[in-house]
Amino acid sequence: MERLKRVFSKKNRALLVELVRTDFKLRYQDSVLGYLWSLLKPLFLFGILFVVFDVILKISKGIPYYPVYLLLGVMLWNFFGEATRQGMSSIVSRGDLLRKVKLPKYIVVFSATISALINLILNLIIVIIFIIIIGSEVKPLAVVLIPVLFVELYLFSLAISFYLSAVNVKYRDVSHIWDVVLQAGFYATPIIYPLQVVADYHPGVAKILLLNPVAQVIQDARYLLTTDQSLTMGHVFGSGMYYLVPIIIVISSLIIFGRFFKKKSKYFTEDL
Amino acid sequence: MSTKKNNVAININHVSKSFRLPHERYSGLKQRALNHKRGKGFETQEVLNDISFDIQKGEFFGIVGRNGSGKSTLLKLMAGIYSPERGGITVNGTLVPFIELGVGFNPELTGRENIYLSGSLLGFSRKDMEAKYDAIVEFAELERFMDQKLKNYSSGMQVRLAFSIAIRAEGDILLLDEVLAVGDSAFQQKCLNYFNQLKREKKTVILVSHGMASVERFCDRALLLEQGKIVKMGSSVEIAELYESLFLDDANKKSSQNTKSSKQNSNAKIALDAYITLDDKKVTAVAANKRFTINLELVSKVNLDSANIGINIRDDLERVVFSTDTRMKVGEIALRNGEKKKIKITIDNYYTNGNYTVDAHVVNEGSTDDKVLIRCKGITEFQVKGIIMHAHSLFHPDYKTEVESL
Numbered sequence: 162m163e164r165l166k167r168v169f170s171k172k173n174r175a176l177l178v179e180l181v182r183t184d185f186k187l188r189y190q191d192s193v194l195g196y197l198w199s200l201l202k203p204l205f206l207f208g209i210l211f212v213v214f215d216v217i218l219k220i221s222k223g224i225p226y227y228p229v230y231l232l233l234g235v236m237l238w239n240f241f242g243e244a245t246r247q248g249m250s251s252i253v254s255r256g257d258l259l260r261k262v263k264l265p266k267y268i269v270v271f272s273a274t275i276s277a278l279i280n281l282i283l284n285l286i287i288v289i290i291f292i293i294i295i296g297s298e299v300k301p302l303a304v305v306l307i308p309v310l311f312v313e314l315y316l317f318s319l320a321i322s323f324y325l326s327a328v329n330v331k332y333r334d335v336s337h338i339w340d341v342v343l344q345a346g347f348y349a350t351p352i353i354y355p356l357q358v359v360a361d362y363h364p365g366v367a368k369i370l371l372l373n374p375v376a377q378v379i380q381d382a383r384y385l386l387t388t389d390q391s392l393t394m395g396h397v398f399g400s401g402m403y404y405l406v407p408i409i410i411v412i413s414s415l416i417i418f419g420r421f422f423k424k425k426s427k428y429f430t431e432d433l
Numbered sequence: 434m435s436t437k438k439n440n441v442a443i444n445i446n447h448v449s450k451s452f453r454l455p456h457e458r459y460s461g462l463k464q465r466a467l468n469h470k471r472g473k474g475f476e477t478q479e480v481l482n483d484i485s486f487d488i489q490k491g492e493f494f495g496i497v498g499r500n501g502s503g504k505s506t507l508l509k510l511m512a513g514i515y516s517p518e519r520g521g522i523t524v525n526g527t528l529v530p531f532i533e534l535g536v537g538f539n540p541e542l543t544g545r546e547n548i549y550l551s552g553s554l555l556g557f558s559r560k561d562m563e564a565k566y567d568a569i570v571e572f573a574e575l576e577r578f579m580d581q582k583l584k585n586y587s588s589g590m591q592v593r594l595a596f597s598i599a600i601r602a603e604g605d606i607l608l609l610d611e612v613l614a615v616g617d618s619a620f621q622q623k624c625l626n627y628f629n630q631l632k633r634e635k636k637t638v639i640l641v642s643h644g645m646a647s648v649e650r651f652c653d654r655a656l657l658l659e660q661g662k663i664v665k666m667g668s669s670v671e672i673a674e675l676y677e678s679l680f681l682d683d684a685n686k687k688s689s690q691n692t693k694s695s696k697q698n699s700n701a702k703i704a705l706d707a708y709i710t711l712d713d714k715k716v717t718a719v720a721a722n723k724r725f726t727i728n729l730e731l732v733s734k735v736n737l738d739s740a741n742i743g744i745n746i747r748d749d750l751e752r753v754v755f756s757t758d759t760r761m762k763v764g765e766i767a768l769r770n771g772e773k774k775k776i777k778i779t780i781d782n783y784y785t786n787g788n789y790t791v792d793a794h795v796v797n798e799g800s801t802d803d804k805v806l807i808r809c810k811g812i813t814e815f816q817v818k819g820i821i822m823h824a825h826s827l828f829h830p831d832y833k834t835e836v837e838s839l
Binding site: 171172175176178179180183186187190258259260261262263264427428430431 | 452453509512513514515516528530532539541542546549550553554555556557558559
């Protein structure tokens, strides 16, 4: 607890705010639409996927409110990709700074991932607009549980960012490797296709896919905001107990990767 | 004991640091795999070796040493940028570093935004920085440019802003690395004045510099590093002389045969000549306890506002037995191009029998990286004889011995 208090001391909070502010200011500088781009990009991706998989391939058959369903998946996955990619490069790209002032290194990773988190929250506005237009079945519990799911997804992204950013200092290969992993992950996560399709094919595969915290978060968010037909842990395993698996994955990765980061961070300034 | 501890700003306790230098910088897995087969792909270089010292609160502390002696590493350890391999460093108070030309600025942000960003990096809140903002801008003399992006600043302006932030942030401890290369001469003068103010206010300042004049002028104590070890710690004058002698020793080794040739360097901006007189007559030997004069004649080929002309007298064993410069007695001297000047230094001959060599140098104090305009080793020599004594003492001042009956 004491340590957590130090991590979020007034000084560190001020630094975090300033770094996030700078990040935002710089990202959309010199572009006409500015911030709108971070809303438009996932929207365009959604449009493309919708045309290909709903209009042409008709993979969505049977899923009510498919646009909201798809949009949620795309935005949550987009957040995961953006947060981990920015988190991964955060230490290397701020190397110039780290060599000149003493900074708590984790703040740099925080700031990179928090920018992505703010994007996600703003993206949620579009989801809400979609929900209102299409009129999906929103559960009252969503008000409480959606923030919990976001926290879970954020912590998972943070854990991965800690690991990747530390490795990236010495081996720049990881950025390429991670791109490939994200590509594969996009298809290994039920984003464009309904998990039901996989479950029909082989229930075991559906179970494994759902143990991925990102998939679990996406399916739960869909369940809360769109339709009962989004398969969650309860449906696939027949017991809510299995929620422990993704939660343990998130917590243990946060601890293990956090420790790894702390150990390596001593030598960042020398290795950069 | 506790009060003594409270007075320590920085405690360095048996600190060692070494770096692993890869033979070939590899930053990919492929090279890593290839290197693995060949065994270790790096060598360890020890940069600092068992360094221990304290810096007191309110002290102006200098760290000097040649390139590669470990100064910057020591500074980065103090700033917490590197972590020590062995030993410990304790810092009491907020430390503001000014290393490698300041905190990381972002060229895409305006001057104003960069001030707040740098402030937060140094550990100051936005509110803190709002209070300091005006003083920073005023010191940097950049009022008109604060809303422009930093990439449109000249490099001099950027450095001025960075330096102003560092010194106006008003932390407890200020860490300055080679700051005297900052800005134009007017700004440098302002910095020097500010140093005086810091000194009066009893701020803790750590100065790393190659400019011995500034070390001597500002620092209370100094430390000489050589190959990662402390050679000596002492008064700044003492350390500055020791540092200069490191270079003199090197120069000696290089030009031991051609000492005369260094006397007149055709490229030099100043021509120097010297001779010894006794009662206005040129001499080569001086009797004991006589008052003799060292005459330095110089012709300047440049305009200088503040030249400082100094001499050293060395004995047979290369020990400096006397050293002075014009600043000590008459101040800095202005020289116009083509102007001839003669400097007369008259001293009592208190030296014992032997051969003595005079070195002379001219330093341009107007330039902050302490441009030595000319340094002539052995510009003239003299002999001391006539002392009837057998003691091997260095000095033989005017004295008397009396015997009294009690």
